[in-house]
Amino acid sequence: MAEAAAAAAPAAPSRSFDARAALIESAKVAFVVLVLAATMVGVEIADVTGGHEVRTRFGQVAAAAGVAFAARYVLVLLRHGRHGPVLVGAGAIAALLIGVLAVEWATGQRTIGRYLLPFENPVMDWVLAAIALFLFGRAAQLRRLEGRTASATEASEARWGDRGRWLIRWLGPAFFGFGLVFPFLFFIAPDIVDRRMLDIAVLVLTYIMLGWGLNIVVGLAGLLDLGYVAFFAVGAYSYALLADNFSLGFWICLPFAGIMSAFAGILLGFPVLRLRGDYLAIVTLGFGEMIRIILLNWQAFTGGPNGLSGIPRPTLFGIPFEEPDEDKLTFHGLLGLEFDTSHRIVFMYFLIFALAMLTNAFTQRIRRLPVGRAWEALREDEIASRSLGINPTNTKLTAFAIGAMFAGFAGSFAGTRLGFIAPEMFTFLESAVIVAIVVLGGFGSQLGVVLAAILLIGLPEVFRELKDFRMVAFGLAMVGIMLWRPSGLISHRDPTIRLHPAGRGGGS
Amino acid sequence: MTAPLLQVAHLSMRFGGLVAVDDVSFAAADKRITAIIGPNGAGKTTVFNCLTGFYKPSVGMLSLRHPTRGELYLERMEGHEISARAGVARTFQNIRLFPRMSVLENLLVAQHNKLMRASGWTIWGLLGLKSFAEAEKAAVEKARYWLDKIGLVAQADWEAGNLPYGDQRRLEIARAMCTDPLLLCLDEPAAGLNPKESHDLTTLLTFIRDQHGIGVLLIEHDMSVVMGISDHIVVLDYGRKIADGTPDTVRRDPAVIRAYLGEEEAA
Numbered sequence: 001m002a003e004a005a006a007a008a009a010p011a012a013p014s015r016s017f018d019a020r021a022a023l024i025e026s027a028k029v030a031f032v033v034l035v036l037a038a039t040m041v042g043v044e045i046a047d048v049t050g051g052h053e054v055r056t057r058f059g060q061v062a063a064a065a066g067v068a069f070a071a072r073y074v075l076v077l078l079r080h081g082r083h084g085p086v087l088v089g090a091g092a093i094a095a096l097l098i099g100v101l102a103v104e105w106a107t108g109q110r111t112i113g114r115y116l117l118p119f120e121n122p123v124m125d126w127v128l129a130a131i132a133l134f135l136f137g138r139a140a141q142l143r144r145l146e147g148r149t150a151s152a153t154e155a156s157e158a159r160w161g162d163r164g165r166w167l168i169r170w171l172g173p174a175f176f177g178f179g180l181v182f183p184f185l186f187f188i189a190p191d192i193v194d195r196r197m198l199d200i201a202v203l204v205l206t207y208i209m210l211g212w213g214l215n216i217v218v219g220l221a222g223l224l225d226l227g228y229v230a231f232f233a234v235g236a237y238s239y240a241l242l243a244d245n246f247s248l249g250f251w252i253c254l255p256f257a258g259i260m261s262a263f264a265g266i267l268l269g270f271p272v273l274r275l276r277g278d279y280l281a282i283v284t285l286g287f288g289e290m291i292r293i294i295l296l297n298w299q300a301f302t303g304g305p306n307g308l309s310g311i312p313r314p315t316l317f318g319i320p321f322e323e324p325d326e327d328k329l330t331f332h333g334l335l336g337l338e339f340d341t342s343h344r345i346v347f348m349y350f351l352i353f354a355l356a357m358l359t360n361a362f363t364q365r366i367r368r369l370p371v372g373r374a375w376e377a378l379r380e381d382e383i384a385s386r387s388l389g390i391n392p393t394n395t396k397l398t399a400f401a402i403g404a405m406f407a408g409f410a411g412s413f414a415g416t417r418l419g420f421i422a423p424e425m426f427t428f429l430e431s432a433v434i435v436a437i438v439v440l441g442g443f444g445s446q447l448g449v450v451l452a453a454i455l456l457i458g459l460p461e462v463f464r465e466l467k468d469f470r471m472v473a474f475g476l477a478m479v480g481i482m483l484w485r486p487s488g489l490i491s492h493r494d495p496t497i498r499l500h501p502a503g504r505g506g507g508s
Numbered sequence: 509m510t511a512p513l514l515q516v517a518h519l520s521m522r523f524g525g526l527v528a529v530d531d532v533s534f535a536a537a538d539k540r541i542t543a544i545i546g547p548n549g550a551g552k553t554t555v556f557n558c559l560t561g562f563y564k565p566s567v568g569m570l571s572l573r574h575p576t577r578g579e580l581y582l583e584r585m586e587g588h589e590i591s592a593r594a595g596v597a598r599t600f601q602n603i604r605l606f607p608r609m610s611v612l613e614n615l616l617v618a619q620h621n622k623l624m625r626a627s628g629w630t631i632w633g634l635l636g637l638k639s640f641a642e643a644e645k646a647a648v649e650k651a652r653y654w655l656d657k658i659g660l661v662a663q664a665d666w667e668a669g670n671l672p673y674g675d676q677r678r679l680e681i682a683r684a685m686c687t688d689p690l691l692l693c694l695d696e697p698a699a700g701l702n703p704k705e706s707h708d709l710t711t712l713l714t715f716i717r718d719q720h721g722i723g724v725l726l727i728e729h730d731m732s733v734v735m736g737i738s739d740h741i742v743v744l745d746y747g748r749k750i751a752d753g754t755p756d757t758v759r760r761d762p763a764v765i766r767a768y769l770g771e772e773e774a775a
Contacts, residue, residue, distance in 0.1 A: 362634075370616075370623035371630045373609070377617040380606035387560060387600075388618045388687055389592030398630075495610035497644075499652065499664035 030069035063118035094132035209356040211449035213406030219444035221399035222379025227288025231404035233426035235411025250314035261408025307422025442488025519568035546744035561587035597689035607669025615651035618686035654682035
């Protein structure tokens with residue numbers, strides 16, 4: 001009887017807990033952190049008047065090692081089913097940290113925190129609080145599951161899966177609504193949403209649009225394109241050059257920029273689409289670099305490394321956002337508003353929002369058309385697709401061209417937003433970031449792209465306060481995602497068509 | 509009597525020095541099940557790959573009589589055209605479904621070319637024209653018909669990769685049938701099936717032959733399936749044809765017995 005009970009509850013506290021082994025394990029982890037932190041955090045080269053100065057921050061290093069030691073020890077405790085002490089300890093620490101941080105954030109002063117908080121940087125302290133909170137939550141969860149049978153655990157997980165699907169269904173509209181009202185927060189609550197936040201939002205939306213465009217190529221058609229930024233560049237230069245040489249406006253150039261990029265996509269696609277997998281990735285990577293180098297060296301046409309400046313701003317149905325002028329009709333003059341450059345930023349925000357939504361709507365629709373299904377079929381199995389009469393070359397070319405077209409749209413927007421473009425804006429790193437957005441989001445998931453773009457573009461911008469640690473935090477986030485969600489943030493795929501109406505019937 | 513549906517004449521396939529198929533000729537008629545059998549490595553799948561455009565044969569002619577397009581020479585066509593224009597559909601020895609797509613989507617992908625025309629090469633479809641919606645409805649109905657035949661209507665919205673093995677085999681046949689083929693080429697459809705599933709398979713194949721009036725070309729090792737349903741059997745060994753005829757004559761053919769059981773040692 002006793003044996004059966006022990007087998008039914010695998011996480012029972014009866015499992016032996018060796019305090020010495022746990023201490024040694026924690027000490028090892030702390031040592032690794034100590035070594036890493038000593039070089040990265042411990043020594044700082046600061047600019048001072050008249051040269052540089054080496055500052056040491058060994059207190060911080062010790063704090064980091066201490067935190068690592070404690071966290072590992074708690075993890076070992078959890079592994080051996082000792083939830084009680086963790087629940088109390090982590091809960092108390094989390095409450096304390098959050099309390100102190102909240103008080104300091106509200107008062108804007110550093111008071112008791114100086115003695116209680118281990119790190120100088122409030123962001124790091126918040127991260128620490130989050131870790132404590134996570135451990136507390138995990139302990140609570142394990143405690144709740146304790147003693148349950150395997151089937152009950154499975155049932156609860158299935159329920160979580162359902163809840164997750166429900167969440168995904170509502171997250172899209174929620175993001176859309178938030179995106180729609182976000183710029184108005186700028187006018188209503190300028191404390192929370194300032195000019196910088198608005199700029200970041202425009203940047204994130206640009207990447208969301210690029211991610212959605214690349215999602216057609218990588219996510220749906222399964223063609224790993226590492227030179228996607230080339231089409232972005234073609235779009236930006238098309239607009240800049242058309243505007244420059246023929247004095248055309250943004251709205252006329254926009255479709256042209258898209259067509260030019262799509263054309264570039266076809267031009268690249270014809271020779272390289274017979275390649276598969278890694279080979280295709282390498283060739284597209286090379287193509288991306290080629291475009292950049294051409295832009296850099298074709299001085300007479302593209303302006304070379306100096307780039308092109310004075311790219312005209314977009315207008316609202318021909319009404320420009322400029323300083324009011326006696327003879328000219330401007331946006332502010334028309335509405336009798338006082339001139340404010342931030343209005344143009346809000347307009348830019350809505351412009352990229354509309355373009356991104358267009359990309360999304362197009363993708364959602366084409367996914368349900370035969371060509372969209374053929375893309376996915378090619379991604380799944382090219383040989384089988386061919387045996388069903390699908391022309392692989394043409395089908396891949398359409399994916400390439402359409403993906404490139406949206407990059408072209410995004411490119412002309414990027415040109416007009418900054419009013420200036422140069423070849424160095426279109427490096428391989430940009431391509432890598434866009435691919436990372438798609439992969440991180442979960443191949444083919446539209447919502448995943450949004451989450452990943454916010455994570456990859458938005459957070460590093462917000463976390464600029466972390467200074468040197470920004471990329472460390474970024475790397476940590478990536479490692480975490482690789483561990484917990486190896487197939488992307490949202491790996492769920494809804495069928496494009498159903499025989500039985502959506503819901504319970506026949507779901508797997 | 510009219511010419512047979514498929515005429516294979518002097519087909520040879522060489523890979524470097526290896527002769528996988530050596531001067532094989534046979535014919536397959538419509539409304540008949542023609543089986544190709546032979547020991548492992550006899551070149552059966554190579555014949556199939558030549559027929560369905562995955563290999564270009566080194567020598568030989570593969571002609572298919574198409575009711576509207578006349579005589580078509582498969583060895584001159586691209587892989588995807590053989591299915592789209594000549595109406596030759598195939599399944600694979602190791603199942604090749606689209607595992608992350610739903611069962612229904614698998615069957616709709618098979619009707620790609622028809623739907624592509626109906627969607628005006630995507631343009632009418634993007635605009636949401638009614639003609640496309642109707643074509644899609646018809647395609648779903650066809651899919652439902654075949655799902656009903658293979659007994660997978662309830663699983664239509666499952667991911668194809670989550671189906672049990674036997675269901676995947678039948679789904680692959682249904683997917684091939686959704687392309688409206690003239691000739692259905694099945695590469696070991698009974699491999700890995702239990703006796704009941706093999707029995708269901710023979711029922712399905714005879715149904716396809718009798719009700720849809722198309723030719724079936726079958727590679728199979730399971731002799732109970734082959735002898736039970738084949739109208740005509742071609743036996744290959746080491747790339748050569750060693751026998752050709754009805755199940756009864758093939759069964760008694762000394763060359764076939766030798767190929768399968770080995771030669772008696774001379775005393």
